[in-house]
Amino acid sequence: MSEPTPPTRTTARRILSRVGKGLQIPILAIFTSLILAGIAIVLTAQTPAIGWQKVLDGYWGIVDGALLRGSGRTNTLVAMTPLILTGLAVALPFRAGLFNIGAEGQFVMGALVGTLTGIYLNLPPVILTVVVLLAGFVGGAFWGFIPGFLRARLKAHEVINTIMLNFIAIAFxxxxxxxxxxxxxxxxxQTLPILPAAELPRLFGSRLHVGFFIAILLAAAAYYFLFKTTWGFSLRTTGLNPTAAQYAGILPWKQYIISMVLGGGLAGVAGIIEVQGITHVLTEGFASGYGFDAIAVSLLAVNxxxxxxxxxxxFGVLRIGGDFLQIRAGLSVHIVSIFNALILLFVAAPAIVRSVFRLKSKEEEQTQASLSRGWGG
Amino acid sequence: MTKTPVLEARGLTKRFPGVLANDAVDLTLHKGEVLAMLGENGAGKTTLMNMLYGLYRPDEGEIWVNGRRVEMASPNEAIHAGIGMVHQHFMLIPVMTVTENIMLGVEETRGLLSRIPMLGRINRREVAGRIHSLSQQYNLAVNPDDFIRNLPVGIQQRVEIIKALYRHADILILDEPTAVLTPQEAEELFVIMRNLTQQGVSIIFITHKLKEVLRVADRIAVMRQGRMVGTAQPATATEASLAEMMVGRKVILQVKKGEAHPGQPVLQVQDLYVDDDRRQPAVQGISLEVRAGEILGVAGVQGNGQRELVEALTGLRPARSGQVHIGGVETTHYLPRQVTESGVAHIPEDREKHGLVMAYTVADNLCLNRYYLPPFAQGPVLNQTQIDDEARTLVQKFDVRTPSIYTHAGNLSGGNKQKVIVAREFSHPVRLLIANQPTRGVDVGSIEFIHNQIVSQRDQGSAVLLVSAELDEILSLSDRVAVMFHGQIVKVMPIAEASREKVGLLMAGSATADTDEQVQPQVIK
Incomplete structure (x- = not known):
């Protein structure tokens, strides 16, 4: 379930069964948290009957608000855009064996560098859009490079450093x-708005902008990079077994820097796309947790x-639908936070526990036991 | 023999998806005997033991202890029935003392609250006392107050044994106990095993080392492919007959090799100094030379600088001073990839740590040293078809037993993992082969195969540096023998002069083994 098999290797059926298996945990996690959050809502209501009604209204609100209405659908796609990119910002370093908690900081640094470029650099329309995007990438990449370099050269733990750099980036x-x-x-x-030439075009007269497709494209590119190129091979080898990587002639420290630079860069792109596509200005408290939700996104996607x-x-649905849950069910904002936290917990828990403690899943152990026999020389 | 066996398995069968791991296995253990369980990796020994210890439930069959049928649902029932197991990898907590480790799970409490679960005060002193007396009774020499992290592996193993005895085990299962021990520690363990059986403990001793079996076993049971293929008596069995039972065909234990024809020097090391991980000097001024077409065996007890020497030669560890030349070119400060590209094949000491990526497929592991080169990559783009084709060829050529080239390397048996490494390392032009413990933990059949591969590399004109802690391996493969002790080469000799005793003494640090001439005048004085 951790290793996507390239399609050329397997029949469509095997891929389907793999995808099916991969979906088990996420679906169960979401289902469990819906039930537990429902119980929490019932407990805080005046009577159980009112409580259950609230649960029904609220949950229906999520579906209705985020998926059924036209504006909700667009908003969900708009919220997905930075989540895809920051998710990649966590996933790429994870594949190299690093835990990037710093997507939030890389997100705002990308937005900052990109925005300033977009305000003060006067270039023709399409060119400026691209240059500003690249500037966002550079801003985030620089913020990812710092902890990557510290880890590669001084063995300073990236978790601590990325967390620290989040504070610095946000305060700065x-x-x-x-x-x-x-x-x-x-x-x-807030800052001045970026030049109109730097904006990302919107589509269908809605808030949906080209950035969404850029994000999808970059996700596909990241997949290609990881699984189809020698660079990705070196990076994954380092993540799975750094000593074996070294033995095979790969320099793990290089992979640490590369993965953090690419990851940080993608988070930076997420930040600047949000500016170019939606806000057009940089405000205080701009990041609004995209970099932290990214950890859950990446874990849910097993990187x-x-x-x-x-x-x-x-997570886009939850972000947009959460508001509707609150309004429709008349819940306090804290209950909605509990709801989100539960989903995060259940989605992330098995993956976190497994990866942090380098545990094998039961399934893997079983195959190991069954295969270890009968192939002796 | 009409006496009731202390442990009896009747028709135990265990199936895993797609594999019959144990097929109607019968086993009898008598009081006070050492029963050696012999079998290749993957023959089903571990599955059988796990059933006896309650870790797996048998699909069919019965387990009888002292004439009573026992249902082993968990290790608790096994412990209750008096069965103790010492695993290959110890289950000890390094930061705790011997006493604390042993009472873990069976804490004895005293004081007012001791009747209430989890509230009594732990009675450390009494436990320590019992450990002390067990240690005395069986001559184990374990101090209850030592911290585990300060104890050598051999003593840790004894702590595991005491842990089982403390739980009143009179049947001990030792799972490959000598795999982690030095030859001396293994000797001590055999004495302990004798002590235990003389006092009525019965032992199942799992191993695949034939010499040990013949030395310590009272009876030998051999497993192959999930079946019990027979028992043997150490008095009448020979290494060759046991190997044949294990593998199912005749195995040549003696390596067949012709005369060496040494050519130009390939590896030249001058006055090399290397530090270990704690920055202590590990290699202290080694000079050696290996020529094309010869095997230089480096003998030595583990931990005498062999690992650091090999890592420095292959670019994995910086040399503090000195020079390394390969094929006349200085490679002292080469990166690992540069070393590989100058024609070096390296079979690493720890195949799971260095040699393989367990979560990768066999195919990906087989190209680990060449994935970035054509035809496996065009520019930066991997060509998976080429990688897979090469893998199929190599799997065939090197007889790697794997369900498919897409099987994860972690699912292969030890011998087949090693074959994957050998296949990969020999798949590019080799000028120098550096093999560090090439057959550790590998089954007999694979050992034969790997040894033959090493000799054939030599015969094709490669220089071979063989590092091994197994004296037999060194003596049967080498053309010249170097003995390493405390980071230095204490002696290099042609194989004809290398007797077991002489090399053994040098390995133990006795410099007198080769100085008979000098000793005599002193004696006269």
Missing amino acids: TNFMVRGPFKDPNPSTV NPLAIIPAAFV
């Missing part, structure tokens, strides 16, 4: 937005770039 961006680059108009705390697309969809 807030300072820039309030101070040097504040829109002179005193009523708002497979293609599976990140549906995983981002799930």
Whole structure:
């Protein structure tokens, strides 16, 4: 379930059964958390009957709000966009054996560098759009490079460093937005808008913008990179067994830097796409947790770039539908937080436990036991 | 013999999806005997033991202990029935003392609250006392207050034995106990086993080392492909007859090799110094030379700098000073890939850590040293078809027994894992082969195969540096023998002069083994 088999190797049936198996845990996780959150809602209601009614209304609100209405559907796709990219920002380093908790910081740094480029660099339309995107990539990549380099050269743990750099990035961006680059108009705390030439075109007159397709494209590119190129092979080998990688002539420290630079860059692209496609300005508190949801997205997708697309969809639905859950069921905002946290917990728990403690799943152990016999020389 | 056996298995069968791991296995263990269970990796020994210890439930068959039928649903029933198991990988907590480890799970409590679960005070002193007396009774020399992390492997193993005895085990299952021990520690273990059986403990001793079996067993049971193929008596059995039972065909234990025809020097090492992980000097001024077409065997007890020497030669570890030349080119500061590309094949000491990526398929593992080169890659793009084709060829050529080339390497048996490594390393032009413990933990059939491959590399003109802690391996393969002790080569000699005793003494650090001439005048004085 951890290793996607390239399609050329297997029949369609085997792929389907693999996908089916891969879906078991996520579906069970979501189902369990829906039940538990439902119980929490019932317990906080005046009477159980009212409680159950609230649960029904609220859950229907999620489906209705995020999937059935036209505007909800677009909003879900819009929310998916940064989740796909930040999900990739966690997945790529994970494949090299690093845990990138820093997508949030890389997201805002990408947005900052990109936004400033978009405000002050005067270039023709399409060119400027691309240059600003690249600037976002560079901003995030630089923020990913720092912990990658520290890990590669000084063996400083990337989890600690990425967390620290999140604080620095967010505080630094807030300072820039309030101070040097504040829109002179005193009523708002935000930057000037980027030049119209730097904006990403919107589609169908809705909020949906080209960035969504860029994200899908980059997910496919990340998959190709990881599983079809020698670079990806080196990176995955390092993640699965750094000593064997070294023995095979791969330099693990290089892979650490490459994966963090690429991951950080993708998170940066997520940040700048959000500016180019939606906000057009950089505000305080811009990141709004995309970089943290990314960890759950990546875990739900078992760090497979293609599976990140549906995983981002799930969390997109929750982001958009969560508001409807709150309004329809008349819940306090805290209950909605509990609901989100439960889903996160159940989705992430088996994967976190397995990866952090390097455990094998029961299934793997079984195959091992059954295959270890009968092939002796 | 009419006496009731202490342990009897009747018709035990265990199936795993697609495999019959144990097929109607019968086993009898008598009081006070050492029963050796012999079989290749994957023959079903471990499955059988896991059923006896309650870790697996048999699909069919019965287990009888002291004439009573026992249903083993979990290790608890096994322990209750007096069965103890010492696993190959110890189940000890390094930061705890011997006492704490042993009482883990069976803590004895005292004080007012001791009747209430989890609230009594732990009675450490009494436990330590019992451990002390068990240690005395069986001559185990274990101090109850030592921390596990400070104990050598051999002593840790004794702690495991005490742990079983403490739980009143009188049937001990030892799963490949000598695999982790030095030859001396193994000797001590055999004495302990004798002690135990003399006092009524019965032992099942799992191994695939034929010499050990003949030394310590009272009776030998041989398994092959999930079946019990027979029993033998050590008095009448020979290594060759046991090997044949295990493998199912005649096995040549003696390596057949012709005369060496050494050519130009390929590997030249001058005054090499290498540090270990703790930055202590591990290799201290080694100079050696290996010529094309010869095998230089480096003998030595493990931990005398062999690992650091090999890692420095292959670019995995920096050399502090000194020089390495391969084929006349200085390679002292080469990266691992540069070393490989200058024609070096390396069979690493630890195949699971260095040699293979367990979660990769056999095919991907087979191209680990060449995946970035054509035809396996066009530019940066992998050509999976080429990789798979090459894998099929190599699997065939090197007789790797795997269900398919897409099987994960972690699912292969030890011998087949090693064959994957050998196949990969020999699949590019080899000028120098560095083999470190090439057959450790490998079954007899695969050992024969790997030895023949090494000799054939030599005959094709490669220089071979063979590092091994198995004296027999060194003596049967080498053309010249170097003995390593405390980071230095204490002696290099042609194979004709290398007797078992002489090399053994040098390995143990006795410099007198080769200085008979100097000793005599001193004696006269």
